[in-house]
Amino acid sequence: MWHGNRLAASGAAGDVVQARDVHGGVHFHRPGPGAEAPFAVRPSQLPGDVRGFVNRHTELADLTGALTGDPEEPLAAAVMVITGTAGVGKTSLALHWAHSVRQQFPDGQLYVNLRGYDPGTPAVPDQVLDRFLRDLGVPATAIPVYLEDRASLYRSLLADHRMLVILDNAATAEQVRPLLPGTPNSLALVTSRSRLSGLIARHGALRVGVDILPEDDAVALLGNVTARYRADDQRHELVELARLCARLPLALRIAAERAASRPMMRLDELIADLRDESGLWDALTAEGDDDTDAVRTVFAWSYRALPEPAAQLFRLLGLHPGNDFGLPAAAALAGIDTKPVRQQLDVLIGAHLLEQPAPGRYQFHDLLRAYALDQVRLLETPHAQTEALRRVIGWYLHTADGAQSRIAPFDRYHLTEPVPAEVHPLTFDSYATALHWYQTEATNLVGATRAAAEAGQHTLAWQLAAVLRAIYIHQNAFDDWLTTSRIGVDSAARAGDRAGQAEAWESLGKAYFQSRRLDEAETSHRAALDIRREIGDRFGEAKSINALGLIGLRLRRLADARSFFDQSRAIFHDLGERRWMALMQSNLAETLCELQQPQAAAEILDEALTVFRELGDHFGIGNALFLLSWAQRDLGDIAGARVAVDQALTVAEDDENQVWQAHWLVELGKVQRAADQPADALVSYQRAATIQRRLGDRSREAFAIEGAGQAYEQMGRVAEATDFYRVAADTYRELDDRWSLARCLHHLARALDRHGSREQARSSWEQALPLLADFDDPEASALRERITRALSN
Secondary structure: OOOOOOOOOOOOOOOEEEEEEEOEEEEEEEEOOOOOOOOOOOEEEEOOOOOOOOHHHHHHHHHHOEEEEOOOEEEEEEEEEEEOOOOHHHHHHHHHHHHHHHHHHHOEEEEEEEOOOOOOOOOOOOHHHHHHHHHHHOOOOHHHHEEEEEOOOHHHOOOOOOOOOEEEEEHHHHHHHHOOOOOOOOOEEOOOOOOOOHHHHHHHHHHEEOOOHHHHHHHHHHHHOOOOOOOOOOOOHHHHHHHOOOOOOOOOHHHHHHHOOOOOOOOOHHHHHHHHHHHHHHHHHOOOOHHHHHHHHHHHHHOOOEEEEHHHHHHHHHOOOOEEEHHHHHHHHHHOHHHHHHHHHHHHHHOOOEEEEOOOOOOOOHHHHHHHHHHHHHHHHHHHHHHHHHHHHHHHHHHHHHHHHHHHHOOOOOOOOOOOOOOOOOOOHHHHHHHHHHHHHHHHHHHHHHHHOOOOOOHHHHHHHHHHHHHHHOOOOOOHHHHHHHHHHHHHHHHHOOOHHHHHHHHHHHHHHOOOHHHHHHHHHHHHHHHHHOOHHHHHHHHHHHHHHHHHHHHHHHHHHHHHHHHHHHHHHHHHHHHHHHHHHHHHHHHHHHOOOOHHHHHHHHHHHHHHHHOHHHHHHHHHHHHHHHHHHHHOOOEEEEEHHHHHHHHHHOOHHHHHHHHHHHHHHHHHHOOOHHHHHHHHHHHHHHHHHHHHHHHHHHHHHHHHHHHHHHHHOOOHHHHHHHHHHHHEEEEEEHHHHHHHHHHHHHHHHHOOOOOHHHHHHHHHHHHHOOOOOOHHHHHHHHHHHHOOO
């Protein structure tokens, strides 16, 4: 059975392409080390420019001064830091300037809100890099596990490009450093309330300080917003209003919007109202930052003027577990229909208490979110807060359930938790719509899982983690998968739900398995197995035993794998689970092929195929046909093998699944070599390697490259064969795949020996022999004997 993509490290071999030579054959070539390849996608992530932006001429000039206009030395500084107090307009300045110079960064713009001062969880560098790498076209499976490796790959991708990277709302230099480009071609623009002196000292960053607006500019900002609605306001009144707002742009925009919305009310009355609010705020708060107090005074002044439904929605939105949200999630929080919620959201946007960064999406300024949280804790009972959070997390849970039913219908976890009252989860009519929803809400889904656990709603937490597993397993979203699974394990234990604990351990085990952390995967699956045996969950027990079998197969502990698959199949037989029995037969057949028992494998694959066809399980059909081709090829039935692998590839093409296609193309190449068609095999290997390179599966890319070496050797082109064997061997070595490395080194040594390079051949055989010490299956024993004999000769 196919076990999911293997995680790739950074620094993979270059793209493999195909060409015809004068002899009519096919060969691969890769770009030289200096070749520059375009991004798979050109990111353009800048949020919209700021409406009514005023002045800041000095700061804009300072920023523009970093652009030299010299193509050889495009930037005077590769990092710029915009610093200033909360609400002073750092983000507005950064975005306004970025829009004005975006054409000077032809390879695109990346943007992230690091949420350094948000009441929720700030963004961490490894998660941001995961998103940036995907945005740059790196496949999920090609994204390294560790932060240092991700940062290295990110810097390599940006090295020969001109990219603008906006790192908004950073709290510390440590949050920023891994996200900085490594060359002066690209520019990182950072905004922060902190001075980030470490970036200036270590990275030569240019700092641009942003102070409160001068009086004339503050008055101009107020006038820009109010002029169309209020013709008679006096300058001295605008000056006083600006003073009460501490001349901070965030407060000025909110105050101006309130004044504009009341054109018949005299401005001095509004000022008196705000002055009273200021006095009340001074009485209720301890001495603190004057600017921050002024901003919060304006918040309170504007908030108290809201109609109660909008005010209640504003404070409830402070409970949302993520930075941005859509209309349905807001309706779930409020516990009412979307139509009145949409109207209330429009009121909040009009009052500048909420932002709309994209159609259908809403977010807070971090100061406003903190204020909303203050209000919800002050004015809503603990029970009301708990119920609101339960509703929105329940909405995420059941909408994710609807998404998983489209994304992974055969892998889904079936919920037992009921839909909360007054909650209307989304449903999806296609795989594409479900996947788009998941991609939009991915960060919020992690936030919802964490928020549920922190609020003591542990059943919601572990079930959300369980539901997300079926989505993550097909997206290789390892960071989110591991995070939610760990939360799920803890929450299920706190809820005292043993079945939930087993589900959470299984999810964690699958995340570890798919990210090649096999020791941790085995520990997790054994924990799930122990619980399932304890509570008498036979179906779960069989799944856990199968998972251990897959680990044995991956580690080439073939006797263990066979035993596990036999045990699991027997349980599924007793339970009448036909699909799972067929899956076990496929897994067992793969083990038998590895054990060089192709006849037994072919017999059980015929049974499995019948079941998969009856159920309409496309992957089951295609995978069983791929394995049947392997078995028939080993039996010498090359024509039958060709029919089987062609049928498997038809399944992959019909489902437009390149993961399956690339894996099964390697089998086609083996069949073509067995039929003495090495040139055709080379084309199949090239197609497989190209797709695997795009998918980021370095292990399977190496299989295809090694196969190309065998095809070249069969064609008598030994020098080219050795080149490809070396590339594949380097990859296996980096991935610590000892079996594949030993096999490839044997192929390399054999080719070198035929080419007359006897000492190099001996060196390769000497490297291969100790790698086989841990393997005792027939194929490994035969390979060990061949290498020993070659060395003795």
